[in-house]
Amino acid sequence: MFYDSDKNIRKYGIYAILVIMLLYLLYPICAFPIHEQARAARLNNDNYIKWVDFRVPYEVIRKAYEYDAIHHKSKYIKFDFVKALAYLATKNGNRFNATKDLNELNKLLEMIKKGKNIDDFYGQNKYYQYYVEAYQAIFAEFIGEYVEEGSNEIKYGLKNYHPIPRGFWYSHYDDFGASRSYGYKRRHLGHDLMGSIGTPIIAIEGGTIAEIGWNKYGGWRIGIRSFDKKRSYYYAHMRKDRPYVQGLKKGDKVYAGQVIGYLGVTGYSNKENTNMGTKPHLHLGMQLIFNEEQVQGPKEIWIDMYQICKFLSHNRADVIKDKNDYRSVGLKKSL
Numbered sequence: 001m002f003y004d005s006d007k008n009i010r011k012y013g014i015y016a017i018l019v020i021m022l023l024y025l026l027y028p029i030c031a032f033p034i035h036e037q038a039r040a041a042r043l044n045n046d047n048y049i050k051w052v053d054f055r056v057p058y059e060v061i062r063k064a065y066e067y068d069a070i071h072h073k074s075k076y077i078k079f080d081f082v083k084a085l086a087y088l089a090t091k092n093g094n095r096f097n098a099t100k101d102l103n104e105l106n107k108l109l110e111m112i113k114k115g116k117n118i119d120d121f122y123g124q125n126k127y128y129q130y131y132v133e134a135y136q137a138i139f140a141e142f143i144g145e146y147v148e149e150g151s152n153e154i155k156y157g158l159k160n161y162h163p164i165p166r167g168f169w170y171s172h173y174d175d176f177g178a179s180r181s182y183g184y185k186r187r188h189l190g191h192d193l194m195g196s197i198g199t200p201i202i203a204i205e206g207g208t209i210a211e212i213g214w215n216k217y218g219g220w221r222i223g224i225r226s227f228d229k230k231r232s233y234y235y236a237h238m239r240k241d242r243p244y245v246q247g248l249k250k251g252d253k254v255y256a257g258q259v260i261g262y263l264g265v266t267g268y269s270n271k272e273n274t275n276m277g278t279k280p281h282l283h284l285g286m287q288l289i290f291n292e293e294q295v296q297g298p299k300e301i302w303i304d305m306y307q308i309c310k311f312l313s314h315n316r317a318d319v320i321k322d323k324n325d326y327r328s329v330g331l332k333k334s335l
């Protein structure tokens with residue numbers, strides 16, 4: 001009898017060990033969304049955001065923007081673009097699905113039309129607050145009031161620009177995070193837009209030139225910090241011999257839509273003005289800065305700009321050739 005129960009203990013013991021091992025193996029998969037939210041939760045222990053993983057599909061960004069713009073003048077319907085995206089991210093745990101989330105967005109609009117306020121749903125939720133702050137840091141200057149050059153009419157809409165002007169070809173795909181190696185293995189923390197050498201490059205948003213000149217990875221590059229200091233845009237691999245529009249220097253202010261330089265293929269060399277052996281392309285980066293210690297080094301936060309570039313393609317600058325440089329015409333001016 002004792003012998004029998006001993007055998008049972010051994011048998012169930014082995015099952016128990018197998019189940020524990022299985023749970024241990026599955027844990028990283030099952031707990032992934034929790035891990036991600038935990039990163040967000042650090043916001044509570046410290047007072048600034050440490051990490052942002054931007055995953056909103058273009059279709060969702062575009063639709064939320066349209067609802068915001070359509071109801072902009074309404075006294076009763078307040079549809080905030082950034083808060084709508086934060087609402088979805090909180091609801092889906094940052095696992096976006098264009099079809100599902102467009103549906104959720106429509107439902108949200110219906111509820112707001114019935115008198116709900118967007119903060120009524122998750123207003124007190126710490127993840128919602130995190131997403132609002134993160135998306136606000138990305139989109140602060142994208143949408144707002146502006147006037148077009150030569151007009152007094154105040155309009156509301158997308159006012160940041162696509163980096164490639166109207167009439168110039170480019171192609172792209174989502175290459176954020178792809179592995180690259182030069183010197184040491186590193187991930188691709190930007191977005192590449194293939195194009196022709198000499199294509200004018202447009203400042204997506206206004207800001208101050210924080211860096212300009214040669215960098216052994218980016219080649220001829222330019223870094224522009226937004227006026228609110230929350231974002232930094234990085235444009236790299238610019239044209240050999242004449243990368244920038246004449247006269248640009250560190251500390252200069254540029255405005256959204258301004259031509260800043262030309263597409264090229266420089267970089268990956270300690271020797272200045274060297275071309276790489278790849279196809280000409282603009283490397284574009286967007287960095288978020290919640291604290292100055294995130295400006296440079298291991299704490300940098302770069303986000304995937306692929307979906308954002310698709311969104312920006314609805315606002316491309318017109319350029320004309322003017323002596324040695326291109327310049328933009330008919331730009332929107334922020335109010």
Ligand SMILES: [Zn+2]
Pocket residue numbers: 188190191192282283284
């Ligand atoms: Zn790149």
